[in-house]
Amino acid sequence: xxxxxxxxxxxxxxxxxxxxxxxxxxxxxxxxxxxxxxxxxxxxxxxxxxxxxxxxxxxxxxxxxxxxxxxxxxxxxxxxxxxxxxxxxxxxxxxxxxxxxxxxxxxxxxxxxxxxxxxxxxxxxxxxxxxxxxxxxxxxxxxxxxxxxxxxxxxxxxxxxxxxxxxxxxxxxxxxxxxxxxxxxxxxxxxxxxxxxxxxxxxxxxxxxxxxxxxxxxxxxxxxxxxxxxxxxxxxxxxxxxxxxxxxxxxxxxxxxxxxxxxxxxxxxxxxxxxxxxxxxxxxxxxxxxxxxxxxxxxxxxxxxxxxxxxxxxxxxxxxxxxxxxxxxxxxxxxxxxxxxxxxxxxxxxxxxxxxxxxxxxxxxxxxxxxxxxxxxxxxxxxxxxxxxxxxxxxxx
Amino acid sequence: xxxxxxxxxxxxxxxxxxxxxxxxxxxxxxxxxxxxxxxxxxxxxxxxxxxxxxxxxxxxxxxxxxxxxxxxxxxxxxxxxxxxxxxxxxxxxxxxxxxxxxxxxxxxxxxxxxxxxxxxxxxxxxxxxxxxxxxxxxxxxxxxxxxxxxxxxxxxxxxxxxxxxxxxxxxxxxxxxxxxx
Amino acid sequence: xxxxxxxxxxxxxxxxxxxxxxxxxxxxxxxxxxxxxxxxxxxxxxxxxxxxxxxxxxxxxxxxxxxxxxxxxxxxxxxxxxxxxxxxxxxxxxxxxxxxxx
Numbered sequence: 001x002x003x004x005x006x007x008x009x010x011x012x013x014x015x016x017x018x019x020x021x022x023x024x025x026x027x028x029x030x031x032x033x034x035x036x037x038x039x040x041x042x043x044x045x046x047x048x049x050x051x052x053x054x055x056x057x058x059x060x061x062x063x064x065x066x067x068x069x070x071x072x073x074x075x076x077x078x079x080x081x082x083x084x085x086x087x088x089x090x091x092x093x094x095x096x097x098x099x100x101x102x103x104x105x106x107x108x109x110x111x112x113x114x115x116x117x118x119x120x121x122x123x124x125x126x127x128x129x130x131x132x133x134x135x136x137x138x139x140x141x142x143x144x145x146x147x148x149x150x151x152x153x154x155x156x157x158x159x160x161x162x163x164x165x166x167x168x169x170x171x172x173x174x175x176x177x178x179x180x181x182x183x184x185x186x187x188x189x190x191x192x193x194x195x196x197x198x199x200x201x202x203x204x205x206x207x208x209x210x211x212x213x214x215x216x217x218x219x220x221x222x223x224x225x226x227x228x229x230x231x232x233x234x235x236x237x238x239x240x241x242x243x244x245x246x247x248x249x250x251x252x253x254x255x256x257x258x259x260x261x262x263x264x265x266x267x268x269x270x271x272x273x274x275x276x277x278x279x280x281x282x283x284x285x286x287x288x289x290x291x292x293x294x295x296x297x298x299x300x301x302x303x304x305x306x307x308x309x310x311x312x313x314x315x316x317x318x319x320x321x322x323x324x325x326x327x328x329x330x331x332x333x334x335x336x337x338x339x340x341x342x343x344x345x346x347x348x349x350x351x352x353x354x355x356x357x358x359x360x361x362x363x364x365x366x367x368x369x370x371x372x373x374x375x376x377x378x379x380x381x382x383x384x385x386x387x388x389x390x391x392x393x394x395x396x397x
Numbered sequence: 398x399x400x401x402x403x404x405x406x407x408x409x410x411x412x413x414x415x416x417x418x419x420x421x422x423x424x425x426x427x428x429x430x431x432x433x434x435x436x437x438x439x440x441x442x443x444x445x446x447x448x449x450x451x452x453x454x455x456x457x458x459x460x461x462x463x464x465x466x467x468x469x470x471x472x473x474x475x476x477x478x479x480x481x482x483x484x485x486x487x488x489x490x491x492x493x494x495x496x497x498x499x500x501x502x503x504x505x506x507x508x509x510x511x512x513x514x515x516x517x518x519x520x521x522x523x524x525x526x527x528x529x530x531x532x533x534x535x536x537x538x539x540x541x542x543x544x545x546x547x548x549x550x551x552x553x554x555x556x557x558x559x560x561x562x563x564x565x566x567x568x569x570x571x572x573x574x575x576x577x578x
Numbered sequence: 579x580x581x582x583x584x585x586x587x588x589x590x591x592x593x594x595x596x597x598x599x600x601x602x603x604x605x606x607x608x609x610x611x612x613x614x615x616x617x618x619x620x621x622x623x624x625x626x627x628x629x630x631x632x633x634x635x636x637x638x639x640x641x642x643x644x645x646x647x648x649x650x651x652x653x654x655x656x657x658x659x660x661x662x663x664x665x666x667x668x669x670x671x672x673x674x675x676x677x678x679x680x
Contacts (some may be wrong), residue, residue, distance in 0.1 A: 402579050404579050404580060405579055405580055408580050408584065412584070412588045415588070415592065416588065416591055416592065416595070419591075419592050419595040419596070419615055420595055422595075422599060422611055422612075422615060423595060423596075423598055423599035423602070423603065423608070423611075423612060423615075428605060428607065428608060431608060431611060432611065435611050435614065435615070438592070438615065438618070439614075439618065442592075442618045442621070442622060445585070445588070445622055446621075446622075446625060448580070449585070449625050449626060449628075449629045450629060451625050451628075451629070451639060451642075453639075454621075454625060454639060454642055454643070457643070457646060458621075458646070461646055461650060462614075462618075462646075462649075465650065466614065466649065466650060466653045469653055469654065469657055470607060470610065470611060470614075470653070470657065472657075473607050473610075473657040473660055473661060474607050476661055476664070477606075477607065477660060477661060477664040477670045479668075479669060479670070479671075486604065487603060487604060487605070487608075488602045488603060488604060489602060489603070489604045489672065489673050490673070491601075491602070492601075492602035494601075495597075495598050495601035495602040496598055496602065498597070498598075498601070499594040499595070499597050499598040499601075500594070502593075502594050502597060503590055503591060503593075503594040506590040506593070506594075507586075507587065507590055510583070510586045510587075510590065511583070513582075513586075515582060515630060515631055516581075516582055516583050516586070517581050517582070517583055518581065518582055518630065519579060519580070519581055519582075521633075533636055534636050534639050534640070537636035537637075537639075537640055538640060538643075543636070543640075544636070544637070544640040547640065547644050548640075548644075551643075551644050551647040551648070552647075554647060554648065554651050555647055555650070555651055557651075558650075558651030558652070558654050558655050559651075559654065561655050561658070562654040562655050562657075562658035563658075565655070565658040565659055565662050566658040566661050566662060568665070569665075
């Protein structure tokens with residue numbers, strides 16, 4: 001029993017191997033089967049249950065924030081509401097628009113979910129539990145995320161609808177633009193950990209989390225991921241008032257359900273990623289000795305970031321597309337570049353001069369934040385002065 | 398035929414899919430379908446890179462080619478649609494010269510390659526760990542005795558291409574009419 | 579387990595398919611897709627030779643990365659040119675863009 005608690009995943013794989021080699025299979029086939037079962041458990045059970053649970057959570061949280069009750073009729077506390085929604089979507093008529101390209105039309109929702117599920121392959125849940133410890137894990141995240149962009153433009157074009165196409169163009173512009181600060185922000189944990197592998201990044205956060213060493217990078221990564229997912233305040237991809245709900249207006253029934261669930265899962269995935277890269281993943285007191293405790297810490301941190309995401313979603317208004325472009329190219333990208341350069345300089349300087357690494361990095365981040373706030377303040381003041389001058393001219397005072 | 402190992406089977410399947418997708422790129426009458434077949438080809442090439450133990454290049458291939466260049470090509474196809482597509486021919490007048498030329502070139506390339514030492518050879522196991530390959534690559538790109546000069550020239554090239562593409566694709570400035578007095 | 583010849587044959591095949599696409603298609607974007615196929619085939623070749631003949635030096639991988647950068651810039655500028663041509667002439671068929679012919 002003690003062996004089980006100290007090394008549960010090793011125990012599981014050893015027992016599985018013994019069982020299957022006892023039946024006569026070769027050892028590598030047994031390992032392959034174990035990985036296959038793991039993948040099926042992850043996508044079939046964990047992700048499906050998360051999708052169902054998250055839609056219920058979203059409606060309950062939004063209801064409480066907006067001072068109402070939320071679903072409370074179907075099942076205890078309305079927990080079976082998502083099941084009812086899924087049954088409704090499945091029984092809806094599956095319409096394919098006239099003149100739509102059938103193969104591409106049906107492939108787009110599949111690609112959307114595939115790209116989100118693929119991200120879970122490199123997330124470390126617990127000390128020995130990771131799908132595959134790629135040594136280029138961070139870059140793998142970016143590349144699989146860009147397949148989701150492809151699915152959106154396929155959806156917009158295959159619907160044979162000009163407005164869907166326009167919505168898809170704007171959405172793809174947003175997604176491709178916000179990859180730039182995301183990649184730049186991800187360079188900083190790579191520098192701090194010395195490796196792009198997710199397992200290494202979590203292992204290096206044993207003493208101090210990266211959110212303390214690089215708060216600006218965490219903030220930039222969080223904001224860019226919000227834009228990548230298409231969550232408010234960046235949800236002009238799917239809002240009903242923006243070009244008639246964007247690229248998925250011609251989708252009905254379960255295909256629309258797949259886009260919907262893919263968005264929630266993507267939001268959950270980026271909460272897991274922020275928790276892994278910046279909040280220490282499974283690190284916590286006692287996690288190295290008892291891996292199951294590491295799994296619990298990981299889930300708590302992911303839930304915390306997801307709550308933060310949902311709070312932001314139901315508090316902030318939606319931003320326009322020109323404001324979104326300005327925010328990305330005029331604010332986030334220069335900020336991310338400055339953060340990368342100063343973090344590299346501060347890290348090296350702390351190493352050479354023997355200062356505390358945390359102190360030097362915090363000082364660098366604080367300096368950037370101070371300069372940014374001063375510059376923004378000056379910019380806002382000049383805008384206000386110009387506006388007052390214009391009002392004064394117009395009223396002839 | 399002797400039993401093939403798992404890696405060989407994976408390679409043969411990937412190679413067949415990639416080759417067929419490449420043929421569909423040049424043979425498909427619908428340009429958007431060509432672009433999507435191109436995406437499949439690029440994905441197949443990424444799998445080939447993985448089999449060659451160049452994991453960094455495989456993810457860079459997916460991120461840059463599929464995530465940026467293929468999307469750019471799809472945008473260009475959608476923005477330059479002609480009403481007469483489908484009526485006009487997909488190939489130009491001299492396609493009957495291009496096809497044999499491609500076949501002859503293929504034969505010539507295989508002839509040339511078969512004279513490389515080690516053509517039939519198998520790969521030796523890598524001495525270094527795969528994890529250190531990325532570190533070595535990074536170091537080689539900034540080493541003064543390494544490849545820092547091509548690296549910097551490539552970044553200048555990308556900057557020039559970015560500025561050039563923006564300038565070329567800007568819509569023509571609206572003509573300001575002179576107010577006649 | 580996989581001889582070098584398999585990778586080289588695959589690269590040569592994709593290169594020749596891309597060459598046919600670049601030579602025989604009318605639409606300018608289709609020609610560009612053929613060029614991208616050729617660049618990918620060259621990359622496979624580079625990495626195969628790196629892995630089999632000289633895995634110690636990083637030159638093969640660096641060369642492939644430079645090819646990525648060149649392909650990206652060439653695709654960007656080429657497509658910008660094609661869109662600009664489409665704005666002025668309303669066509670992107672390569673044999674209709676013949677104003678410079680004598």
